[in-house]
Amino acid sequence: MTTLDSRALNRATLARQLLLERADLPVVEAVSHLCGLQAQEPQEPFVGLWSRLRGFQPAALDELLTGRRVVRTHLMRRTIHLVTAGDVLAWRSRHDAMLRQRVLGVYRRELDGVDPGGVAAAARAELARDEPRTMADIGRALAGRWPSAGPRPLGELAIAALVPTVQVPPRGLWRAKAGVRNARLSSWLGCDVDPLPEDGADPIGQALTRRYLAAFGPATGADLRAWSGLAGLPAAVAAIRDELVAFRDEHGRELLDLPDAPRPDPGTLAPVRFLPAFDNAILGYQDRSRIIDDAHRNLSVAGERVVLVDGRVAATWTVGADTVTITPLRRFTRAERTAVDEEARHLTAFLTDAVRTS
Template sequence: MTARLDGRALNRATLARQFLLSRADAPVLDAVARVGGLQAQEPQEPFVGLWSRVAGFDPGDVDRLLGQRLLVRLHLMRRTVHLVTADDAWRWRPRHHALLRQRILGTWRRELTGVDLDDLAGRAAALLADGRPRSLGDIGRALAVGAPGPAPRVLGEAVVAALVPTVQLPPRGTWRSAAGARYLPLSAWLGRPVPVEVDPAAADAAGADLVRRYLGAFGPAASADLRAWCGLAGLPQVVAALREELVSFRDVRGRELLDLPEAPRPDADIPAPVRFLPAFDNAVLGYHDRGRIIDDAHRGLSVAGKRLVLVNGRVGATWDAAAGGGVAVVPLRDFTAAERAEVAEEAERLAGFLARPPAGG
């Protein structure tokens, strides 16, 4: 008989995989890989996500790893900017190419009607081959010259978000930086070829790697959760091929959940500390069914850019930086006296972290 896991058990499993049950004593590069990357369209948000996950986190480590090209920022899962390891960018970007192209067409279908996207991609690749960093606007304006059609912004976004694998260069995404995004081809930045699309012969292996990595960071989870995280279609066949190496559970609704056999599934009664999450954190967004971590009544907060506070493992408040320093917390439910004290203590620690100056500042 298949074992059942209630919401609390799934919650603790997620917290453990995402280093939110206890902070990881691990290098930042390893932590980013093990949580499946961090959503990063808001450039400063991953720093809070890592502060809540990594013991003794130093934001300068992210700056250093970006400069060393070991961490990269690029459009990836769900066409959102993610902070991932260079190795994962190299593995995962080809597997997402068709999705990225489909999503950009969905956004700009009317504007791109009649545009030969393969020709546009070829012209963009030739433009970027000189190795000069360019902004989205620079790329769009260069491609628009002598070619009546979509506005430069549409052309630029189509290129950097979909048609050509590109990376956002530092200082974008470094601590306390407000630098705009400039782009280079991912292959040039990594110093190794990055296929535009995954080779059909390697597609199953690439999909299997993605499934294992997702379950390691977010399991136990359903196939619908996997798709919600990455946005990719066609993975059920990969999951079916992996079944013999996975274990199966049922949730309280009867959905089948799959997992890696040796992945942590802590006791549901283990205490969960208060944790402050950044906007769009994947610990919440990484599922189709987010009930393990946020109540349905508050689900909209997870896609509205609200920063969330986990209290006893679940979203119990929102937070923001307060004017003049400090952290302002808005509860979503009544807290016990012990919960209020723990939230206040963690908020004070977070305020101290946010006040840290940039390197050399």
């Protein structure tokens, strides 16, 4: 079995994540290919797409959100993701159990004895009466029936787990400062999520596995679980095993992949790229060493924006008034410093030009 070292995995990741070369793709196709973008910080996906797409304009994403072709919703890992309407309809039911378990795990004591079915029915009725609503609105309404649980646990259980919802615009639009208001996914998109099969088969899990490998592979089963938050995917992987190819990493772990997916030569040059906070190019793996050193791993969960140099996290960045400030994590060569500064100028131009035209 062929061994892929860290650099080979890095170049494969960059290629799948559209970071090795900016792609000429419509925004909706890019969001679909990437299996969504983590988006709890509503402005971050704009930089993520700018770094991946040639000529990206914020208005293109705004139009998809207001046109209901892309939505903001709780999905992978119970985090807010920006995903296509088709993907959330196809994937949401497979995430239901995980979403519920994670909320109940956080509020186990407060929600002890609370009937989830009753909470879901009451929340749907509240949303049907007056959409969209904030999570706090729903929590307060439900607390009248379950006063011992408290508004916040009830609101999170209903909105983040039990009732498929979306965060409606203007939340998530370019430069919009808007609070979170939630609407039922079914009413926002005009149709409901795909149901789970009753025969115990897992076609959704199989489809998720294929899509994950297309955007993140080669990867281990642990990587797939870390990205999705789903525990029950080994059977789905086993069901499509004959479709996949296998490799080993430097630690002897098995990596699975789609046979025709890009795996560039490890010597391929990687351009400087600026990544937003919580980018899935980093968070989409259990073992993130292919793209970030273990010493800097916490940056990926602390909301730091990072700079890739030669394909790896080498700096953090912040933005002020018309200025992008870079803080290196290691010493740059003169050529690297020049390349980072040049890309920073392009990013500054994108941010300032987009402000003027928004």
